[in-house]
Amino acid sequence: MNLRVVLLAALLAGCGIAVVAYKVKALGYDLVPRATEDRWSVQIQLRFRSVGEDAGARVFLPADRLPRQRIYDERILAEGARFDVSTHGDNRIGTISGRPGTSGTLSYRFAVHLRAEDEELPSERDVSEVPPDPDSIWLAPERHIQSDDSRVLERLREIRSPDAGPVRTVRYIFDYVRDEVVGVDLGDGADALTVLQLERGGPLGKARLAVALARAGGLPARVVAGIDMEDGTRNELRHWAEVLLGEQWHALDVVSGHIGRLPRERLILYEGDGPAVDTRGLEEVSFQIDALKEEVSQHRLYQRRVLESDTVLDRVSLYTLPVNTQMTLRVLLLIPFGALIVSLFRNMVGVPTFGTFMPVLLALAFLETGLALGVALLLIIIGVGWLFRGLLDWLQLLMIPRLSFLLTVVIVIIVGISLLSDRAGMTAGLYAAAFPIVIITATIERFSVMIVEEGPRNAANTTVGTLLVALACYGMLISDVLQRTVLAFPELLLPVLGVLLLIGRYTGYRLSEWARFSAFNRGFGDA
Amino acid sequence: MVFGRFKTYRSFGVLGINRRNADLILGCNPRRLFPLVDDKLATKSLCEAHGIRTPALYGTVSAHHELRALEAMLGDRRDLVVKPAKGAMGNGVLVITDRKGDRFIRAGGASLGIKDLRYHISSILSGLYSLGGRTDKAIIEARVRAHSVFDDLSLGVPDCRIIVFRGVPVMSMLRLPTRMSGGRANLHQGAIAVGVDVGTGVTHRAVHLDRVVARHPDTGRSVNGIHLPHWDEILHIAAVSADMTGLGYLGVDVVIDAEGGPMLLELNARPGLSIQIANGAGLTPRLDMLEGRDVSSLSPEDRASLAKSMFGSSEHREDESLVA
Numbered sequence: 144m145n146l147r148v149v150l151l152a153a154l155l156a157g158c159g160i161a162v163v164a165y166k167v168k169a170l171g172y173d174l175v176p177r178a179t180e181d182r183w184s185v186q187i188q189l190r191f192r193s194v195g196e197d198a199g200a201r202v203f204l205p206a207d208r209l210p211r212q213r214i215y216d217e218r219i220l221a222e223g224a225r226f227d228v229s230t231h232g233d234n235r236i237g238t239i240s241g242r243p244g245t246s247g248t249l250s251y252r253f254a255v256h257l258r259a260e261d262e263e264l265p266s267e268r269d270v271s272e273v274p275p276d277p278d279s280i281w282l283a284p285e286r287h288i289q290s291d292d293s294r295v296l297e298r299l300r301e302i303r304s305p306d307a308g309p310v311r312t313v314r315y316i317f318d319y320v321r322d323e324v325v326g327v328d329l330g331d332g333a334d335a336l337t338v339l340q341l342e343r344g345g346p347l348g349k350a351r352l353a354v355a356l357a358r359a360g361g362l363p364a365r366v367v368a369g370i371d372m373e374d375g376t377r378n379e380l381r382h383w384a385e386v387l388l389g390e391q392w393h394a395l396d397v398v399s400g401h402i403g404r405l406p407r408e409r410l411i412l413y414e415g416d417g418p419a420v421d422t423r424g425l426e427e428v429s430f431q432i433d434a435l436k437e438e439v440s441q442h443r444l445y446q447r448r449v450l451e452s453d454t455v456l457d458r459v460s461l462y463t464l465p466v467n468t469q470m471t472l473r474v475l476l477l478i479p480f481g482a483l484i485v486s487l488f489r490n491m492v493g494v495p496t497f498g499t500f501m502p503v504l505l506a507l508a509f510l511e512t513g514l515a516l517g518v519a520l521l522l523i524i525i526g527v528g529w530l531f532r533g534l535l536d537w538l539q540l541l542m543i544p545r546l547s548f549l550l551t552v553v554i555v556i557i558v559g560i561s562l563l564s565d566r567a568g569m570t571a572g573l574y575a576a577a578f579p580i581v582i583i584t585a586t587i588e589r590f591s592v593m594i595v596e597e598g599p600r601n602a603a604n605t606t607v608g609t610l611l612v613a614l615a616c617y618g619m620l621i622s623d624v625l626q627r628t629v630l631a632f633p634e635l636l637l638p639v640l641g642v643l644l645l646i647g648r649y650t651g652y653r654l655s656e657w658a659r660f661s662a663f664n665r666g667f668g669d670a
Numbered sequence: 671m672v673f674g675r676f677k678t679y680r681s682f683g684v685l686g687i688n689r690r691n692a693d694l695i696l697g698c699n700p701r702r703l704f705p706l707v708d709d710k711l712a713t714k715s716l717c718e719a720h721g722i723r724t725p726a727l728y729g730t731v732s733a734h735h736e737l738r739a740l741e742a743m744l745g746d747r748r749d750l751v752v753k754p755a756k757g758a759m760g761n762g763v764l765v766i767t768d769r770k771g772d773r774f775i776r777a778g779g780a781s782l783g784i785k786d787l788r789y790h791i792s793s794i795l796s797g798l799y800s801l802g803g804r805t806d807k808a809i810i811e812a813r814v815r816a817h818s819v820f821d822d823l824s825l826g827v828p829d830c831r832i833i834v835f836r837g838v839p840v841m842s843m844l845r846l847p848t849r850m851s852g853g854r855a856n857l858h859q860g861a862i863a864v865g866v867d868v869g870t871g872v873t874h875r876a877v878h879l880d881r882v883v884a885r886h887p888d889t890g891r892s893v894n895g896i897h898l899p900h901w902d903e904i905l906h907i908a909a910v911s912a913d914m915t916g917l918g919y920l921g922v923d924v925v926i927d928a929e930g931g932p933m934l935l936e937l938n939a940r941p942g943l944s945i946q947i948a949n950g951a952g953l954t955p956r957l958d959m960l961e962g963r964d965v966s967s968l969s970p971e972d973r974a975s976l977a978k979s980m981f982g983s984s985e986h987r988e989d990e991s992l993v994a
Contacts, residue, residue, distance in 0.1 A: 493687070596759075597859065650688050650693060652688070656687065657675055662880060662950075663678060663950070664675050
């Protein structure tokens with residue numbers, strides 16, 4: 144092999160490995176970064192049948208509550224219904240309106256990044272600098288929060304010392320509701336006064352009582368609802384109180400015993416003491432929340448370090464980028480590794496594939512869809528597309544309009560799969576849109592021509608080869624450890640370049656030639 | 671053992687595809703010369719300038735609107751070949767052997783209307799058969815009639831492939847179409863590859879789908895010991911092809927027309943490797959023999975005779991009498 148190429152490859156690999164070694168030894172990077180921070184994939188699903196005219200529903204959607212909670216990658220799929228999102232104060236409200244007599248599904252997916260808070264309640268002095276607005280709506284009594292009732296005012300006087308400032312008052316209220324009110328669920332209708340008189344109540348009742356007492360004490364307060372994240376399906380809402388101290392809302396969760404901050408895994412859904420879903424004219428309503436924990440690199444730790452560092456290597460670290468960009472880069476940085484696999488398979492093994500990078504693109508699509516489903520969807524799309532291609536052949540269309548027609552057919556197939564799977568109650572098919580549509584169209588065309596020109600066997604071989612290489616790429620791309628490692632050490636692309644140079648000058652036999660030239664092995668005399 | 675077999679191949683000097691691509695194509699064939707061989711019209715005009723015969727050109731179609739004048743262009747020709755100028759592996763080649771009324775009869779016996787013919791040409795123009803899908807031109811040219819030596823041997827017109835390295839023919843084979851290959855001389859589709867002795871132009875060993883055979887699967891006739899007519903002229907065409915294109919490593923495809931004799935059909939800057947199986951010999955030793963020699967000053971005639979003395983072998987004739 145060419146000496147220049149070998150030297151250059153060694154140089155590239157050496158540089159990459161040296162930078163990695165330096166970062167690990169001198170800068171203290173983990174070779175395989177740990178996953179610690181929590182990112183959740185959540186899906187809120189609402190199914191219903193519209194009956195009356197003017198049927199509809201209103202559902203609370205989570206909003207950003209920085210720095211605690213950040214919502215990413217929202218996707219809304221509303222089937223058989225109209226869906227609008229609007230913002231009211233701190234709440235985001237989705238409104239669904241359906242036609243009478245139809246069933247509908249609303250599927251709202253998003254990812255949320257939850258960060259632990261380290262704040263405690265502020266000091267009395269900080270709070271006294273920002274007195275509450277006396278006209279605040281968070282001070283006014285409500286139907287279930289009777290903060291102006293004399294019995295509420297009376298109780299507040301009993302539980303706090305007269306000279307207590309706002310922060311002390313909040314602590315008194317918290318201690319009182321947590322310790323004196325017995326936890327018995329009285330239903331969602333239990334108002335603050337009832338709970339106060341019985342000294343019994345469920346989570347919502349207790350939250351209402353805490354809010355009523357705070358408002359009675361001149362502190363803006365409100366009931367907040369959310370969910371505790373946990374892998375799996377949940378539909379149990381959590382309720383707690385929030386009090387405005389200074390400019391910050393502070394949580395008072397008497398059920399979990401948290402004051403000033405919330406349990407880390409809690410997603411804040413909306414502010415208010417009503418139900419999460421409000422429907423009119425709907426039947427067979429089912430509401431369901433599914434959550435799945437995703438692990439993200441410990442980017443915050445790195446980020447802080449990296450931002451404070453003077454080292455050039457730290458400054459150019461990818462951890463300085465926003466998290467969602469990092470998520471994109473994580474996959475992007477793996478594409479060269481996928482291309483490396485393609486090179487290995489094509490040049491050293493000799494596997495035929497449709498297009499050079501088709502397998503990598505397929506592997507990327509499989510990341511979205513999941514493997515088994517992705518392969519099934521792909522085969523369906525190509526199969527149906529091929530049937531249509533046969534039809535087009537009969538019509539004798541010019542090539543570019545024909546390809547455009549085929550492209551449209553592919554899109555219709557994908558839309559059809561999404562619709563059918565949604566009707567069948569499977570969310571899986573909704574991912575069909577992840578496929579590289581244009582490339583699949585070109586593949587259908589090539590596949591069809593290949594069957595005619597080179598025979599079905601070659602076409603089948605190439606299809607299997609493409610899938611095989613796509614699977615190998617998928618196996619690599621799916622690796623979380625690799626994703627995190629390459630994000631921390633993008634210089635690993637240098638050794639990849641080195642290996643590509645070596646493959647590029649590999650002049651030995653391909654594995655496939657083992658069979659191809661077998662006549663030489665058998666000897667030629669026996670014919 | 672996997673690697674044991676590779677060792678055997680290496681001892682035969684079998685050239686693998688990676689080595690062909692890296693050392694021969696990238697090393698000897700400058701990219702800028704590729705259009706000369708990838709576009710059959712360009713090859714045709716080169717041949718004309720160098721006095722090499724090619725099948726007579728009836729016409730070209732380079733835009734869709736010209737299809738309206740197709741019937742006028744065809745006139746009353748009864749047989750012809752339509753092919754893409756930038757096609758590969760015989761894709762998109764349509765052979766018309768006769769006309770019945772307003773129908774065109776294909777080589778396989780199927781018939782086409784003028785509309786089907788237009789559609790085929792329009793697919794060619796759109797780039798369906800061209801390398802990389804670029805827009806293309808269609809060539810309409812005379813159909814080659816196989817020389818009588820091939821009578822009742824093969825179904826279509828056989829062609830002769832010669833590998834030329836640095837202007838010297840190094841290995842050759844005859845490609846015989848079969849029913850399986852649809853009358854095309856394409857090995858992937860099931861044509862037979864028959865090794866041809868460079869020294870004499872006599873066939874000596876045949877391979878069908880990478881397996882050694884002695885007879886044509888359709889006609890049952892022995893494919894060994896056939897003496898290709900005009901062999902010297904064929905070698906001459908091969909040697910001149912290297913000069914006129916400037917390619918250091920190329921495949922030259924020659925057909926032997928019953929009347930016109932050897933004609934250059936097309937050139938290939940990336941010739942395949944099956945020729946080694948057909949000849950039972952690797953290309954590497956022959957290439958290595960030429961590597962150390964200065965052949966640049968030799969005339970095409972000298973290089974053709976050098977090829978005969980270097981790569982010809984008399985034993986093949988005795989060999990073939992045993993097999994047949």
